[in-house]
Amino acid sequence: MLSRVADSIYWLNRYVERAENIARFIDVNLNLILDLPSGPAQQWDPIVYTTGDQELFYQRYGQATQETVIQFLAFDRDYPNSILSCLRLARENARSVREVISSEMWERVNRFYLMVKEAAQQGPHLSQLHDFFTEVKLASHLFAGVMDATMTHGEGWHFGQIGRLLERADKTARILDVKYFILLPSLQYVGTALDELQWIALLKSASAYEMYRKHSRQHRINPREVASFLILDRQFPRSIQFCLIHADRSLHQITGTPADTWRDPSERALGRLRSELDYLTIDDIMEQGLHEFLDKLQLQMNHVGDCIYETFFAIRPLQPSESPLLSQRQAQLT
Structure with a gap:
């Protein structure tokens, strides 16, 4: 393509x-x-x-x-x-x-x-x-x-999937970061009805409220569980982990490289990011700070996008050694 x-x-x-x-x-x-x-x-x-x-x-x-x-x-x-x-x-x-x-x-x-x-x-x-x-x-x-x-679910379709899923993961990370870091006007509201209303709004912005309620066993909204659901859940289609798993599958369908291996920078960057999330728990995330984790995650996803651009979309001038016609001509002269 x-x-x-x-x-x-x-x-x-x-x-x-x-x-x-x-x-x-x-x-x-x-x-x-x-x-x-x-x-x-x-x-x-x-x-x-x-x-x-x-x-x-x-x-x-x-x-x-x-x-x-x-x-x-x-x-x-x-x-x-x-x-x-x-x-x-x-x-x-x-x-x-x-x-x-x-x-x-x-x-x-x-x-x-x-x-x-x-x-x-x-x-x-x-x-x-x-x-x-x-x-x-x-x-x-x-x-x-x-x-x-x-x-047809060929290369073009998979490139479309990667674009959609990376964008979705980025926006889920952004809205979660904003809620946790700057949305509340004061710490005194944490745990109040106002706080719960805002967490419900966050879940609804990701069409996740009903699925979270089915997933959670607690009556009240639990911020740690919300963060875990939107970051690490492997089955909810708007969670960050789900998006990265399926983007990684589409990338390997395009390149033909076996799963869990890599051949170019885009496969390495996306596979590494997905693997890191595989072994994280919400306790690990909270320990380093949710804002700090999400900020780093967004930078990593931007890096994945840059690698995809450089690997597949960037147009580079053909070097003399890469030209089959020049190579044939040089062979004739030697």
């Missing part, structure tokens, strides 16, 4: 997943704000921090309010990680590989983009925002389902 094609399918899926996750964060916060007594900044600042682009936001918008944060994260044309920008970039990547993806995939991502574009032009009313973000999440699920059902 051409590196250009693999790169486009990888980012097509990564952008669609990113748009869905942003919609999750905003929608859950809209519901949470109805139950919490805190001021607007305490409710919307953390959502900006999940993006890692808080400096850009404050430079352009100043204060974090419901209106400014939703405009920035959902509809800002100049912010490359807004829902609108993500869908525009996803559509451009899909357009460039229309000969490889199925027509149903192209139709889905095109409709998805046009739906978000129309909402950005009209500026949905507050009462319509929940419906809009629900539509974004459903459109992302529909795209993933159409891709699974209509695209």
Whole structure:
């Protein structure tokens, strides 16, 4: 497969997943704000921090309010990680590989983009925002389902899976880090009803609340169990461990390298990260500090992404020793 094609399918899926996750964060916060007594900044600042682009936001918008944060994260044309920008970039990547993806995939991502574009032009009313973000999440699920059902599960499909799963793992780590490190206004709220409401919101942002309740035997939300579930659970499809396990499987399907071995830097980086999580317990994580662990984990996942780019997508000039024509010519002259 051409590196250009693999790169486009990888980012097509990564952008669609990113748009869905942003919609999750905003929608859950809209519901949470109805139950919490805190001021607007305490409710919307953390959502900006999940993006890692808080400096850009404050430079352009100043204060974090419901209106400014939703405009920035959902509809800002100049912010490359807004829902609108993500869908525009996803559509451009899909357009460039229309000969490889199925027509149903192209139709889905095109409709998805046009739906978000129309909402950005009209500026949905507050009462319509929940419906809009629900539509974004459903459109992302529909795209993933159409891709699974209509695209050959070969190299292209596996590159798409890797993009989707790495993006999902990154966003799960970010939202968990934000809750644990900066979301609570004061330590006095730890263990209170306010604290529990925010942990429930976190679980709902990952569509994990119901599965966590089935998994946990405790009546109250336990932060250690929530962290363990979202980081280490091997069966829940939005946990970090699950995402890395299946991304690693897709990577080995692409390279043909046997499982638990490596041949290139991307296999080594992803396999090493996955193996580290295999032998961790929540006690190990808490001992080193959840924020410190998640911060390091995000850096490692960024490194995995860089290795995948260098291994599969980067275009390098052909060296003379690598050219078969030059090699043949040199052989004739000697």
